[in-house]
Amino acid sequence: MPADAPVPPRRRWRAYHALALLPAIGMLGGLSFANRVYPLVLGLPFLIAWLVGWVLATAAIMAIILKLDRVNGLATDEVQGEGAGWGDGEGEGSGEGKGKGSAEGKGKAR
Amino acid sequence: MTISLAILGTFFVIAIVLGLLAKRGHAMTLEQWSVGGRGFGSLFVFLLMAGEIYTTFTFLGGSGWAYGKGAPALYILCYLTLAYSLSYFLLPAIWRYARGRGLVSQADFFIAKYESPALGLLVAVVGVAALVPYLVLQLKGLGIIVAEASYGAITPVTAMWCGTGALIVYVVVSGVRGSAWTAALKDAMILAIVVVMGTYLPLHYHGSYGAMFAAIDTAKPGFLTLPAAGMSQSWFISTVLLTTVGVYTWPQFFAGVYTARSENVFRKNAVMLPLYQLVVLFVFFTGFAATLAVPGLIGADADLSLFRIAKMTFAPWAVGMIGAAGLLTALVPGSMLLITAATMLAKNIYRSVAPKSSERTVGLVARGMVPVLALSALYLALHGGQAIVALLLMGYNVVTQLFPALVLSFGDRPRISATAALAGIIAGECTVAAISLSGTSIGKLAPSLPQMVKDLNIGVVALLVNATVIVAVSLFTRRPAAARTE
Known part of the structure; x- marks a missing residue:
């Protein structure tokens, strides 16, 4: 099955992917500041509220990254099965490489 | 009391029937059995991923930690969140590589990447060694839950035997499809029950969240923050980071990745799962409410706090529903653990001994391993004593x-x-x-x-x-x- 033969190195990383580090930095890096009970936020101890805030922020950050990946053609929806949905309708998955080749093609095209 | 027994029994039967129905229309090759023919869409993968996170450990242990240790319990909330943001990048890469190569286990991945059967064998042995204590813990949790929720009418030993029997039957028949179907039922129940308990109990006993936490802070100063030594900030940070990278080295999560139909499933899940796991917060609220309402549970007994406060507060039918949800939190992850361990035993350990065996034989060996594994785990759960807890703590470090x-x-x-x-x-x-x-x-x-x-x-x-x-x-x-x- 040549569909998944090894492919040359791909460029899948973008600068905005670094946003995904923010939750770890905020959640854990802010501990010495956030490790307190008062003021209560919505009835929750400050520490809990701080962490919950970062959980919500994580969802938002990941949503932004997904959105940007979609715009940049990095979040291709490759469906299992012969020929189904290659290239995410952007017409680039054709030719030799299939799936992976298409992702790379889009990356390079920019 | 009779009503809680009836509810427990009903859900037990529903879980088995759902598990068996899941097979319909699928010939059970090894690939179907282990990774659902790689045909699961977002919802099922979501449920499998979340299903493995809401285990008995979260249900009993999460509330037990909040009850007994306070703020350090919050590490669970943090590592799950960070693991999901990591999953956005990690899982599509694993999935993409596995697709088309016919990989069904974690060991397969290492064999293919490093072109080294020896490494694969080592990974399989490590994986099984870490999975068995985890399975033992699910069975023990199941015993506790059923005994508590039936007001002692069913002993933990009976409950563990029934649970093991159910697991064997539906895992052998339906494989991972059975897990996915029961996971759907489980998540709906656990979501409803945990949110109701975590909202109702603090309000019932203290009038508001603020009043509850103020009362805890007065009664137990320092309980709601990380201490200066012991489970301190550096403990918290190192534990969160270690467990974050450890999550996806568990072989059952790896296998869960293979079930997906497309790689975007993981990206969408990485957005949704952090929100979804906020439900853990309500488990903590239950534990916090219990610290003042049912004090005095020490050591391992802290894990009983959720049921103790529930029985003190709710009618038997509600306790039965909580028990039923707890029952499912043991069965669903238990089935995933069984499938993963059996697959690795057959494909990566048995096959390295008998390299000429056909795909069909390996599939049969995998299913044959299920009762062996389940009964060994049951034996350890009944006779292993406290050594199991030590093994499980080791398990996380082992897979990491x-x-x-x-x-x-x-x-x-x-x-x-x-x-x-x-x-x-x-x-x-x-x-x-x-x-x-x-x-x-x-x-x-x-x-x-x-x-x-x-x-x-x-x-x-x-x-x-x-x-x-x-x-x-x-x-x-x-x-x-x-x-x-x-």
């Missing part, structure tokens, strides 16, 4: 040792040789064993170090040994040849 070799395998070819990966994993595992058996900590090893360093999770040491050995061996060995390009 696979992380360096996993990360370094990405790219067009692995960045280290199979020998280096093998040596690193062995060195790491030996360190984990030495540390766990001697029960030491960084503070005991080097009492003169600053408190911050002393409180670091001891798992960090094993990972450092692992990484050092990888670097050292890499100086003398060559990494696998560059992948052939077409």
